[in-house]
Amino acid sequence: MNLARTMHTTAFRMALIYLVLFGVSVFVLLGFIYWWTAGITAIQTDDTIDAEITGLSEQYRAGGVTGLATIVRERSRNERQSLYLLINPRRTALAGNLNGWPDVTTQEGGWLDFPYQRPIGGKVETHQARGRHLLLGQGYQLLVGRDTHERLRIEKIMRRSLTWAVVLTLGLGLIGGLMMSRNFLRRIEAINRTSRDIMAGDLHQRVPVSGGGDELDRLADNLNDMLEQIERLVLGMRQVTENIAHDLRSPLNRLRSRLEVTLMGEASENDYRDALQQTIDEASDLLDTFNALLNIAQAESGQLEADSKDFNLSALVRNLAELYEPVAEEKSMTLTSDVAPGITVYGNKHLMSQALANLLDNAVKYTPEGGNLTFILRNSNNRPELIVADSGPGISAEDRERVLDRFVRLEASRASPGSGLGLSLVRAVAQLHCADIELDDNLPGLKVVLRFEEQEMQQA
Numbered sequence: 001m002n003l004a005r006t007m008h009t010t011a012f013r014m015a016l017i018y019l020v021l022f023g024v025s026v027f028v029l030l031g032f033i034y035w036w037t038a039g040i041t042a043i044q045t046d047d048t049i050d051a052e053i054t055g056l057s058e059q060y061r062a063g064g065v066t067g068l069a070t071i072v073r074e075r076s077r078n079e080r081q082s083l084y085l086l087i088n089p090r091r092t093a094l095a096g097n098l099n100g101w102p103d104v105t106t107q108e109g110g111w112l113d114f115p116y117q118r119p120i121g122g123k124v125e126t127h128q129a130r131g132r133h134l135l136l137g138q139g140y141q142l143l144v145g146r147d148t149h150e151r152l153r154i155e156k157i158m159r160r161s162l163t164w165a166v167v168l169t170l171g172l173g174l175i176g177g178l179m180m181s182r183n184f185l186r187r188i189e190a191i192n193r194t195s196r197d198i199m200a201g202d203l204h205q206r207v208p209v210s211g212g213g214d215e216l217d218r219l220a221d222n223l224n225d226m227l228e229q230i231e232r233l234v235l236g237m238r239q240v241t242e243n244i245a246h247d248l249r250s251p252l253n254r255l256r257s258r259l260e261v262t263l264m265g266e267a268s269e270n271d272y273r274d275a276l277q278q279t280i281d282e283a284s285d286l287l288d289t290f291n292a293l294l295n296i297a298q299a300e301s302g303q304l305e306a307d308s309k310d311f312n313l314s315a316l317v318r319n320l321a322e323l324y325e326p327v328a329e330e331k332s333m334t335l336t337s338d339v340a341p342g343i344t345v346y347g348n349k350h351l352m353s354q355a356l357a358n359l360l361d362n363a364v365k366y367t368p369e370g371g372n373l374t375f376i377l378r379n380s381n382n383r384p385e386l387i388v389a390d391s392g393p394g395i396s397a398e399d400r401e402r403v404l405d406r407f408v409r410l411e412a413s414r415a416s417p418g419s420g421l422g423l424s425l426v427r428a429v430a431q432l433h434c435a436d437i438e439l440d441d442n443l444p445g446l447k448v449v450l451r452f453e454e455q456e457m458q459q460a
């Protein structure tokens with residue numbers, strides 16, 4: 001992961017924007033503190049000088065030049081920061097701790113900023129000072145000042161700290177930004193790597209989740225859910241294709257070999273007729289299987305939404321019960337039906353009728369002669385409930401989920417005709433109608449329950 005790529009990330013750009021904003025804020029804040037502090041100390045210096053000038057001019061008024069000179073001499077001995085110079089009309093010093101009148105122009109109000117020589121520990125240093133000039137009359141002049149060396153030094157230190165603070169803020173922020181973007185880029189790279197692996201055909205790959213629960217984790221979770229769904233769909237599709245290839249190939253092979261065998265031998269017209277009749281039967285079976293697969297696929301994909309409308313389920317169930325009564329009678333079975341009137345559901349009537357017929361078919365087909373068959377439609381807690389039950393061998397608990405898949409036929413029923421698609425259509429139709437499907441033990445036998453969603457009450 002190189003630096004250029006890190007710097008191109010959104011995270012880095014955001015970090016940079018924040019950094020500039022933060023840097024500017026730090027600069028403004030510290031700058032303000034500096035300006036304020038420096039201003040206050042400068043004002044303090046001027047105030048001290050003014051106070052001294054007021055005091056000294058009072059002394060002058062009271063004691064004249066001689067009195068003032070005495071005081072100035074006294075103060076010059078004690079004060080360390082204060083500077084004084086009293087000169088006569090010939091500009092010679094009468095008293096004070098300054099060597100000579102500074103050679104600078106006086107500013108407005110009598111203020112002057114000047115350098116002066118100060119002996120410190122045997123050495124002479126040049127210090128900056130600020131002072132005020134007072135005309136006493138008769139050519140006498142007084143200069144009162146203060147050494148500003150220390151103040152200027154502190155101001156310089158503050159300016160330097162301020163510069164360093166801004167430089168450090170920017171530097172640390174930059175490093176932090178780089179680290180943050182690198183971390184971000186690493187996690188995005190993990191997502192990219194996973195998608196590349198998946199494109200290369202490894203559908204089992206999942207995006208790593210850091211566990212911190214942040215927005216990248218939520219994205220990863222969603223991507224993983226999506227991948228899960230895609231994998232399931234792809235596997236389902238692959239299974240269907242394989243099933244079709246497998247389950248349609250053998251009947252087609254059988255059909256072809258019978259035709260070949262018939263053609264090879266010396267056959268009578270009757271033999272041909274039989275062979276053709278069998279071929280037609282098998283072709284219809286194949287067509288049935290195709291139609292069933294098509295119906296299931298359509299129901300599963302929800303394509304039939306356009307054909308959906310409210311239909312009278314009670315009437316449909318009653319018709320089917322009438323239709324199957326003679327079929328059951330043929331196997332000496334009793335069909336008991338109990339249909340609540342006026343139940344309407346929204347969906348595809350044709351597919352529903354097909355699915356219910358599949359359930360009744362199974363019940364008749366797998367229940368031995370003399371058994372019982374129950375067909376019930378009722379309202380339970382405002383939810384329509386449809387039950388098809390028989391007294392046959394039933395389906396063991398571990399097979400109940402499996403039999404709903406395409407082409408699944410249980411070992412016990414290999415002898416009877418069928419392709420194993422009946423219950424798959426029932427499940428697909430149930431899903432299309434937002435109904436739950438449940439396979440139960442009827443003690444003995446199988447009980448299939450379809451529970452529809454709560455319906456708005458309709459007047460029968």
Ligand SMILES: Nc1ncnc2c1ncn2[C@@H]1O[C@H](COP(=O)(O)OP(=O)(O)OP(=O)(O)O)[C@@H](O)[C@H]1O
Pocket residue numbers: 358362363366367390392393394395403408409410411412413417418419420421422423424446
């Ligand atoms: N009422 C039942 N009693 C016992 N076993 C059943 C019953 N209904 C279904 N089964 C079992 O479930 C399997 C799947 O049923 P399904 O209806 O899907 O296929 P099928 O009946 O074998 O073929 P067809 O496609 O003609 O319906 C059956 O082969 C059978 O083993």
Ligand SMILES: [Mg+2]
Pocket residue numbers: 358361362418421422423
């Ligand atoms: Mg069946």
